[in-house]
Amino acid sequence: AQTVTQSQPEMSVQEAETVTLSCTYDTSESDYYLFWYKQPPSRQMILVIRQEAYKQQNATENRFSVNFQKAAKSFSLKISDSQLGDAAMYFCASSGNEKLTFGTGTRLTIIP
Amino acid sequence: EAGVAQSPRYKIIEKRQSVAFWCNPISGHATLYWYQQILGQGPKLLIQFQNNGVVDDSQLPKDRFSAERLKGVDSTLKIQPAKLEDSAVYLCASSWDRNYGYTFGSGTRLTVV
Numbered sequence: 001a002q003t004v005t006q007s008q009p010e011m012s013v014q015e016a017e018t019v020t021l022s023c024t025y026d027t028s029e030s031d032y033y034l035f036w037y038k039q040p041p042s043r044q045m046i047l048v049i050r051q052e053a054y055k056q057q058n059a060t061e062n063r064f065s066v067n068f069q070k071a072a073k074s075f076s077l078k079i080s081d082s083q084l085g086d087a088a089m090y091f092c093a094s095s096g097n098e099k100l101t102f103g104t105g106t107r108l109t110i111i112p
Numbered sequence: 113e114a115g116v117a118q119s120p121r122y123k124i125i126e127k128r129q130s131v132a133f134w135c136n137p138i139s140g141h142a143t144l145y146w147y148q149q150i151l152g153q154g155p156k157l158l159i160q161f162q163n164n165g166v167v168d169d170s171q172l173p174k175d176r177f178s179a180e181r182l183k184g185v186d187s188t189l190k191i192q193p194a195k196l197e198d199s200a201v202y203l204c205a206s207s208w209d210r211n212y213g214y215t216f217g218s219g220t221r222l223t224v225v
Binding site: 042047099101 | 143145152153154155156157160162167168201203205207213214215216217218219221
């Protein structure tokens with residue numbers, strides 16, 4: 001069984017600043033992957049970044065990076081140089097045994 | 113590559129009516145998923161197909177929901193009869209290998225009145 005917890009329902013950040021979204025998870029799988037997805041008002045889930053659990057090195061994708069703490073089962077997303085287009089719902093997700101389990105999401109607002 | 117196609121985009125029906133959603137995954141993706149996303153919540157898996165076989169339908173309300181994936185490509189999800197609590201966005205996703213993530217469609221927003 002997998003559970004994913006996002007404790008921040010809403011976050012806001014000034015444009016060009018940095019923001020960190022929190023996520024914790026629990027899984028009985030030994031081989032799993034972690035994801036952050038962005039969901040704008042268009043509803044489509046867009047993959048932001050992916051982390052293989054067996055890799056210690058934190059994943060980065062341009063302005064997006066993660067802080068993966070396997071022992072603590074923590075997987076936070078850092079967005080640097082925030083842009084207006086980053087405004088959306090962000091979902092943390094865990095996959096194990098080919099099943100993707102989502103958290104409840106964090107709504108990110110960008111303040112111009 | 114073309115994305116995951118879903119239709120219709122919106123649907124409004126009265127309770128006790130039936131409704132069907134269609135999904136065309138990315139070509140070559142063997143695994144297809146249907147998720148239900150109630151407003152303010154994260155998506156919840158309803159059913160997972162591997163080719164044309166069901167891998168997991170443990171959270172599918174089988175008394176009213178059904179899904180099929182004929183020939184291991186397109187899939188349809190049906191609700192009959194619909195209840196007010198079925199109002200949600202229904203997302204379809206497909207994957208070739210979970211190493212590479214899951215690709216989602218734009219979803220169908222269902223409103224049951």
